[in-house]
Amino acid sequence: MYRYDAVDRLLVEERAAQFRGQTERFLKGELSEDAFKPLRLQNGLYVQRHAPMLRVAIPYGMLSSDQLRVLGRIAREYDRGYGHFTTRQNIQYNWVEIARVPDILDELAAVEMHGIQTSGNCIRNTTTDHLAGVAADEIVDPRPYCELMRQWSTFNPEFAFLPRKFKVAFNGAGQNRAATGVHDLAFDLKLDAAGEVVMDVMAGGGQGRTPRIGPVIKRDLPWREMLTYTEAVLRAYNRWGRRDNLYKARIKILVESIGAERFAADVEDEWRHLKGGIARITDEEFQRINACFTDPAYLSDDEASADLSGLRVQHKRFDAWLRRNVVAHKRAGYAAVTLSLKRTGPAPGDATDTEMERAADLADRFSFGELRVSHHQNLVLAHVARKDLFDLWQAAEAAGFAEPNIGLVTDIIACPGGDFCALANARAIPIATAIQERFDAAKQEAIGELAVKISGCINSCGHHHVGHIGVLGVDKNGEEWYQILVGGRSDNEVTLGTILGRSIKFDEVPGMVERLVDVYLNAREGEERFIDTVGRIGIAPFKAAAYPDKVQAA
Amino acid sequence: MSEIIRIANKRIAVENDGWLLLNEAGADVWPEGDVIVPLADWLARRDTLKSRTGRTGVWLAPADDTLSLKDAFDGLALIAVQFPKFTDGRGYSHATLLRRRLGWTGELRAFGEVLRDQLFYMARTGFDAFVVPDGLKAEALTGGLNDFSVAYQDAVVDPAAPALANRAAAVREAKIARTTHQLQKIAAKHPDAIFATSLSAEDMVITDLIARHSLPIHITTLDTGRLHPETLGMIGEVKSKYGIDIEVMHPVAEAVEAHVATHGAFAFYESLELRKACCGIRKVEPLNRALSGRSAWLTGQRRDQAVTRVHLPEAEHDEARGMAKYNPLADWSWDDVLAYAARFDVPLNPLHARGYPSIGCEPCTRAIRPGEDPRAGRWWWEQADAKECGLHVGPDGTLTRTNLESAA
DSSP states (O other): OOOOOHHHHHHHHHHHHHHHHHHHHHTTTOOHHHHHHHHTTTEEEEEOOOEEEEEEEEGGGGEEEEHHHHHHHHHHHHHSSSEEEEEOOOOOESSOOOGHHHHHHHHHHHTOOTTTTTSSSSBBBOOTTTTTOTTTBBBSSSSHHHHHHEEEETTGGGGSSSSBBBBBEEOBBBBBOOOOGGSSSEEEEETTTTOOOOEEEESBBBBSOBBBBEEEEEEEGGGGGGGHHHHHHHHHHHHHSSOOGGGGHHHHHHHHHOOOHHHHHHHHHHHHTTTTTTTTTOOOHHHHHHGOOOOOOOOOOOOOOOHHHHHHHHOOHHHHHHHHHEOOOOSSTTEEEEEOOOSSSSSSSSSEEHHHHHHHHHHHHTTTEEEEEOTSSEEEEEEEGGGGHHHHHHHHHHHHHOOOTOOOTOOOOEGOOOOOOOSSSSSSSSHHHHHHHHHOHHHHHHHOOOOOEHHHHHHTTTTGGGGSSSEEEEETTEEEEEEEOOOOOOOOEEEEEEEEESSSEEEGGHHHHHHHHHHHHHOOOOOOOOHHHHHHHHSHHHHHSSSTTSSOOO | OOEEEEEEETTEEEEEEHHHHHHHOOOOSSSSSOEEHHHHHHSHHHHHHHTTSSSSEEOTTSSSSSSTTTTTTOOOOOOEEEETTTTTTTHHHHHHHIIIOOOOOOOOEEEEEEOOGGGHHHHHHTOEEEETTTTHHHHHGGGGGGGGGGOOOSSSSSSSSSSTTHHHHHHHHHHHHHHHHHHHHHHHHHHTTTEOOOSSSHHHHHHHHHHHHOOOEEEEEEOOOOOOOHHHHHHHHHHHHHOOOOOOEEEOOHHHHHHHHHHHGGGGGTTTHHHHHHHHIIIHHHHHHHHHSSEEEEEOOOGGOOOTTTTOEEEEEEEETEEEEOOOOTTTTTHHHHHHHHTTOOOOOOOHHHTTOOOGGGGGGGOOTSSSSSTTBTTTSSSSSGGGSSSSOOTTTTTOOOOOOOOO
């Protein structure tokens, strides 16, 4: 993974010092709440329902075991013993004291971490495929490009006060696992005929109140011009994005209002002045960064492989775990393993201090001391030798990470919702638990792949628009109600889900999810997944089953 | 009349401002003196405005089209950009376009909600004047201009070479800034901190930084009695260049005499034990005397000086002496040291130029050949892993390191 040099180190240290000064001035009353707000936001500090919340950046989801141990220690010493991994591959702490945040930032700086630009109307932490660099279907490793984007966007003086937040994602694999279709700006990396990396650029995607799939505004952008082009996009957005209405301020509204073609032409016009300029990526800097993402010292495929068939027969749960939590790696002798943070009960994505330490130990033992946070809110060990899989499974089982449910109905994405978030209309975590309780191991195995995603409000942090089944919390006269969506997906065939009908009460949600699943199970043909069945039979049968008391013509 | 902060030639000045800003567009007559008019007026009535006796500036609101000023600079004394709210970032793009696209070189001022923590970004996009908002003091804002010493991306103004375009230069700048911050923190945390200089190039860099930032860090050196005259000459160089008196520690004369009487004047060539005994008398004991009773000391050690120093932390706990120990140049390379010395005209021991990267006592140091290990000229008859004089050891006399990174 990327290692800091003196430049990176200095910047996080100077930022921590700056924030310490800001915090002291705020606590002494020299800085008003209004003036402190954007500063604390740009350091990841929100004021939440119960206490301030601190969001820490995990750049494109990559973590070392040492960093994870520090995150665990921070959870123990500064919070209530746990942290929450988010759908943007970050971690947030829900119970920090403002006065102690400067100390936390110092602790983070010592392990090359920070909260810079994890909130506020600026360029946020870049996200990507949690299997970057190891995926069997990878075309271009996105990590060096993510790191270049991280550096370019960090403290970029022109774009620190945008109309609204700005999220950038990269995908470099055949199967899109980075949800690039629903980002403000996204890059799909591929190779041109000459074998050079080029990028298709999408702008104006996003979820939230007005979900949009980002149109492609540029094809085959040469990689060296990634930052000059990004500068052109950001300048257009900074100048012309709406600032009069918070809900119309994202770039998607600008792109939609003038049309993708016109937006692309405006960007192209601006880019003419920038391409080939000083922000063109140099070979030297690319090589320096790329050298951080070399393969670890893998064993040969023969040495790393093992015949697991006997163990699979003996241990049914190991077999299920192999099928669900273990995926192919570019090296035949290796696999990528997901440590599930989706146990029934705890909030999806939550991990306690000791769990973080245990996961760090597993990474040291089995995966070269490295982990990834997936946007599905799980942890991934990306380089596990197949011969170690059984040992890892036993250790993960003992540590509580071996729930064989990755991609299944209980692997729910959920935002913190009304239990923590000041913006939420409704709770998300208890809904997740109530759904998880409806599906035992056998049932969810029988259903197969099914992505349930829950947001506590229209800001859509829980990605409900792109859930196979989406759940959205809404406020009706001060009460918690929920809308149910079906048919969303964030992969190559990115699609926004369709709202089935009127909103329902908390207690009705698990039953409705069950009825939707039954529609699928009855209609399923062969190996068809839930989302495939939706594609084949359409939404109508699901609507009918969702509201059985309503007579509807299908 | 309001206060204005100006940056000119990298210096910050606070002045009174005599310009009058006119809010409303559409005027036909203007007051005497220097006025700043709305963009629409400048574009519509340029010739009339130019014929006034006073100077004319123009101001841009966030929604104005910056590029409409193309070919309209003639007769303009300044451009002002309004920040009605500091969260409205359009002004940064105005500035970038004015400086980079239209080539405006005159005064570019920010007014409105101009707050401390926006100043760094404003300066980077090319603003060189900042109107202090009512109710705020200029001194409370100017600190924001120095919050960061380096930047990743290029902008109109960069604090140093932008790292994405020239990493090596940015890294060098960052090391200087980090070392400076560390020295400042040490001085603040330990009023009795002491720097033990060997008068080497590394230690001259630290001396220069201490002097440059007027840090209250005491400086001492060890005159072992066997140093090169060139080395001893550096004490005077420091005095004349920086006005700093280095405290010189000497070995206990009786101990030196007894050692020489028993083992001869060149016993250090005979065995490791005798060499270490000599170092003990001439270096370790005087150093311990200098450090005694203090809470922290500093050294110029670097990681890539020797195999014994590859894990050298920037801050550690000196268990043998029960005090904090700081190595602010831990991550500097020899080239970084030489580049710093050349840039800031730091006096160097002339022996460095004669092939001595690491300098100790005269009989125990020799020049090295190109490509040799930098410490190959120290106790050259010994194994590389033994080559420490005993100043930098743990309680049991071996090289142990207790990392204390977070203490600095």
